[in-house]
Amino acid sequence: MTEPRTESRRLGELMLQTKGWQVASIDDNVTFDGSRLLPITQQDEAAVLMNCYPPGTSDEMHCHPKEEHVFMVWKGQLHITGVEDGEEMTLREGQLVHIDANYYYRLHNPGTEPAVYLQFRTLPAKPPKRRMVLFSESARGKREAATK
Secondary structure: OOOOOOOOOOOOOEEEEOOOOEEEOHHHHOOOOOOOEEEEEEOOOEEEEEEEEOOOOEOOOEEOOOOOEEEEEEEOEEEEEEOOOOOEEEEEOOOEEEEOOOOOEEEEOOOOOOEEEEEEEEOOOOOOOOOOEEHHHOHHHHHHHHOO
């Protein structure tokens, strides 16, 4: 899954856009139409996206090379799991997690309602070859799989 910086993706509904500002409303952008990711704003070095995970939705353990992420839960709940012992928590509305670049995690919606969260991410000056790396493809992931 690569997302070249030159890709033209429609941003969410903006309330104001100037040379240096992009103003958006969460309420005006939330969607439950089956799409899981909506770009809201983007500048040269950072972007804000809205993610919607229907109940039971999860992703694979993965990392984003060269990108820090902050996930803030707006509606519902979001369970996050890391690769180290003790890295597991369910975030509720208003809670957030800040994930360092190159750090593995997995997201899951354990609730009965959609989980809607904002994703704030940095954009590296030189994009990596791959924007997402699955843990199962990493050297550590392969070692752990071989010992099971």
